[in-house]
Amino acid sequence: MSTSHLSGTPSGIERLAAYVLDFDGDMYGQDERERTRWYEGIALAAAVQWVVVPWVMAITVWSASAATAHVMRDIGIAFLLPMLLATLYVTRRNVDTTVHRWTAKRIIGTLLTVIPIFVFLAGYAHVTGMSTATRWGMFAGALVGGGSVIVTTVVARRRGTS
């Protein structure tokens, strides 16, 4: 593993990336072009997964048992959390992640990824027999959690650009 391409002390996420992405090895092809194509392919697969998996969960949870719904919830968390690594990593590597323009593609993409999460939560609450108060608490938690992520990201970006 090499992190020699990095300036300064590599962070944990950069060390993880250097190991997983095998920067100095041949796991992703023999040269820079093949590596780029592999990374493009992986990014494509992740982008498709990012939409398909939440939608499958959102649809199937309604016919699942409570026990299965709990398992789906855990798998969903294990699936979604690592996806945050993408933004964390590119931010660390000085990529400007500020959204300059909300294009139709960006809006549709956001809706396609956010809506199924809330549909899944509704289905999860339904099949696990949550009380109304608990349901509202869960949705409020989701909103507050999502809002916190957005606020934290905006603050971090402003600090990074000031």
Next chain:
Amino acid sequence: MRIGKRAGGVVRAERADGGAGEAVRARRKQAGLTQQALAASVGVSRQTIISMETGDYAPSVYLALKVAGALGASVEELWGDPVDQAPAG
């Protein structure tokens, strides 16, 4: 050289005459090298040389310098626009 945008918004160098990579092929043949031999000398796969010659892949500046060195040419000769290199008159 013209900097153009292709599908996906990726910025790549493009030859105004559409002949990106043609110069690489011509100089390689002139040097009497096969695609495999050039690939071996610069440490890339043969497919990558093919992609450069067809204009599908614009190499990094480091690889471009290696290829230029192996062919006894400059990067501008291989990937520059002939219009830019024409002597001013």
